[in-house]
Amino acid sequence: MSDPADPSAGAGDAAPAPLRRNRDFLLLWGGVGLTLLGARACVVAYPFLVLWKTGEARDAGLVGFAGLLPNLLVQLPAGALVDRWDRRRLMIVCDVGAVLVAGSVAAAVLADRIGLAHLVAAAFVESTLAVFYQLAERAAVRHVVPAEQLSAALGQNEARWRAAGLLGQPLGGLLYTAARWAPFLFSAVTHVLSLLALLPIRTRLQSEPDGPRPPLVAELREGLDWTWRRRFLRVLVSLIAGTNLLFQVISLTLVLIVRENGGSATTLGLVTAAGGIGGTVGALTGMRAARRVPLRAVVAGGTALWAVLVPVLALTGSPVLLGAVMAAMAYVGGLTNVAGGVYQVTITPERMQGRVSSLIQLLAFGTGSFGALAGGYLLDGLGVTRTLGLIAVAMAVLALFAAVSPALRHPDRVPAETDLPAGEPAAAGYMDAV
Known part of the structure; x- marks a missing residue:
């Protein structure tokens, strides 16, 4: 029987063991899931902590900006370093650092010495x-599962991320209500548990280099050039960047809607948990839908649906209706992330996974830092209703662009086996479907 942790195990051997019996995949999946759970618990706590301390939406936006800024500043060098460094060791170091950071916030809040x-x-x-950690995990997953199970593994990873929001954010609200320092202590504990999960992993999480590495700048240039020549991927990422910028404003707006209607951090956690449910369902059904619907249609139709749903947030303070809207929006996001994620991993050679993923993360999520910063000023200056109106119009423009763009009618082809490093299996099937 083929080794379930060997990505080169082919269909010509006995069928690979299911993912639920793949020890190293489960350790990697569970360890990352724990860190996501802790991070999502803090998502609720941070804005409420800032608003409790200063009462200014712009201060909450500033903290959100700081949390998203590494997506702009760190992504590119992190991607190249993830391709160079030992990925398992790097993830362990990140866990240790996150324990210290979260612990410092918990201690400062407990001592009432917290500052902006x-x-x-x-x-x-x-x-x-988190940037280093997540890039390392994304590049590593194809080394712990057979090639034919990569799509299923990425779908489970997306479902894990959504489930972490489903569980982590209401838990964070409950913890914050009990004690303002509790979500940050919880985050520190989850990173300790993640560390314990990573230590027993035996599989090497990257291929051996064929020879001496070129200079770091040359590797970065190679990743940029490879990505730029994929027109479909380039335009797709640009659209995702625009929607992510807008969703950062929506996230901050949701905090104010709940707060202005007398809701607590627990209420916000429950509303976002509904989004977690929708996103999890979207992730679990994403591959089935993506095989039947072109990726361009998924992106254009999903963005159009977001444009319709955004104004509804301004018309209600009901947690039930807010949760329903967030669930529908997150369902589309989960489906799109799985389809787009499999597409990117499938067409990218293994030796460039870190660099290409980091560039896509930079383009897709780096703009979010400006969305968080601008969102605070927009909400202070225009209020909730007008801000959401602007977001709805911007979403509609992006949906129209996705529908008419010639670049999105012809997906980039999966590279031929001769374009891949020695021993790298060529992906098959998925790109023909989209």
Whole structure:
């Protein structure tokens, strides 16, 4: 029987063991899931902590900006370093650093010595560590599963991320209600548990280099050139960047809607948990839908649905209706992330996974830092209703662009086996479907 941790195990051997029996995949999946759970618990706590301390939406936006800024500053060098460094060791170091950062916030809140500068710095450092950690895991997953199970593994990873939001955010609200320092202590504990999960992993999480590495700048240039020549991927990522910028404003707006209607951190956690349910369902059904619907149609139709749903947020303070809207929006996001994620991993040679993923993360999520910063000022200056109106119009423009763009009618082809490094299996099937 083929080794379930060997990605080169082919269909010509006995069928690979299911993912639920793949020890190293489960350790990797569970360890990352624990860190996501802790991070999502803090998502609720950070804005409420800032608003409790200063009462200013712009301060909450500043902390959000600091937490997203590494997506702009760190992504590219992190991607190249993830391709160079031992990925398992790197993830362990990130876990240790995150324990120290989250622990410092918990201790400062407990001692009533928390300040805005501390929160800004903690959000920036924690997010920087998360960039390295998540890029390493994304590049590593194809080394712990057979090639034919890669799509299923990425679908489970997306479902894990959504489930972490489903469980982590209401838990974070409950913990914050009990004690303002509790979500941050919880985050530190989850990173300790993640560390314990990573230590027993036996599989090497990257291929051996064929020879001496070129200079770091040359590797970065190679990743940029490879990605730029994929027109479909380039335009797709640009669309995702635009929607992610808008969703950062929506996330901050949701905090204010709940707060202005007398809701607590627990209420916000429950509303976002509904989004977690929708996103999890979207992730679990994403591959089935993507095989029947072109990726361009998924992106254009999903963005159009978001444009319709955004104004509904301004018309209600009901947690039930807010949760329903967030669930529908997150369902589309989960489906799109799985389809787009499999597409990117499938067409990218293994030796460039870190660099290409980091560039896509930079383009897709780096704009979110400006969305968080601008969102605070928009909400202070225009209020909730007008801000959401602007977001709805912007979403509609992006949906129209996705529908008419010639670049999205012809997906980039999967590279031929001769374009891949020695021993790298060529992906098959998925790109023909989209």
